């Protein structure tokens with residue numbers, strides 16, 4: 429058996445904040461944001477909806493889609509840099525709300541690479557037969573740490589959640605290869621200071637272009653695959669120019685890259701699973717498809733996975 433995805437679910441807040449709305453709030457333009465980042469709009473959670481609420485809604489859907497109940501979940505991993513509070517973890521909060529008492533539960537802090545870290549951690553527990561079903565969640569309420577007075581970061585981020593139930597799938601499916609890494613010396617380029625996000629955009633951009641390309645190419649090679657085997661690339665939805673760089677490195681056509689940045693912006697830990705959930709819901713990704721996922725984030729961190737969809 430291998431470790432794969434049994435069910436997936438997402439939640440995005442109803443409120444849409446467009447680039448035109450931002451034009452009224454700060455000195456920016458739809459044109460600048462679209463051409464520099466690819467973002468057209470993003471979702472913003474209301475004051476009553478915190479990170480754990482979004483994580484809960486996405487998880488409920490993922491468990492249902494997996495044909496399981498919360499009692500079947502052995503471990504909950506929540507990737508987030510915007511928990512409701514430092515502790516208890518979001519994982520413990522949703523464990524209680526879902527009714528999965530007794531399962532192990534913890535949060536993972538690896539910023540935008542968090543969901544990759546979560547999936548790979550889940551795989552280890554499943555492969556070793558320690559646990560059968562692991563709920564992996566990527567969730568962020570970045571709007572609560574966004575500095576709305578800083579136009580260079582405020583236009584980038586959005587809120588949202590997506591969750592996947594991972595478990596055993598038939599051989600040849602699920603995660604075929606992975607890579608995780610970090611370079612703490614780059615932490616100064618992207619961090620939270622007191623309540624807000626601080627970023628050296630140019631440095632992060634340079635790092636991301638290089639690392640996303642290298643990691644994506646590395647996992648394809650590790651799995652013994654070639655570019656012809658790739659059905660879809662899901663890069664972390666940070667900036668369309670960074671995403672394009674990873675696509676060009678893999679040398680695959682434009683239509684093979686999944687793109688949700690235009691409607692959700694950068695949702696950090698949630699960005700890759702949100703794009704995955706969207707594509708599964710829309711019928712784009714089907715059983716047997718080979719997906720390459722690659723992310724980078726504050727830390728600095730990175731992670732990539734090749735995943736054959738289906739095989740339950």
Ligand code: ACO
Nearest residue numbers: 456457460539540579580583629630632633666667725726
């Ligand atoms: N509207 C209009 N002008 C702006 C805006 C804005 N929103 N933001 C910046 N500018 C201006 C700058 O002030 C600058 O003006 P100047 O030339 O007069 O000084 C000009 O636009 C160019 O600014 P740059 O920073 O050079 O623009 P760049 O092309 O590098 O794009 C960006 C900036 C989009 C932030 C880019 O660097 C980037 O995408 N970096 C990576 C960001 C990223 O992926 N971060 C991940 C964070 S996720 C996480 O871990 C939470």
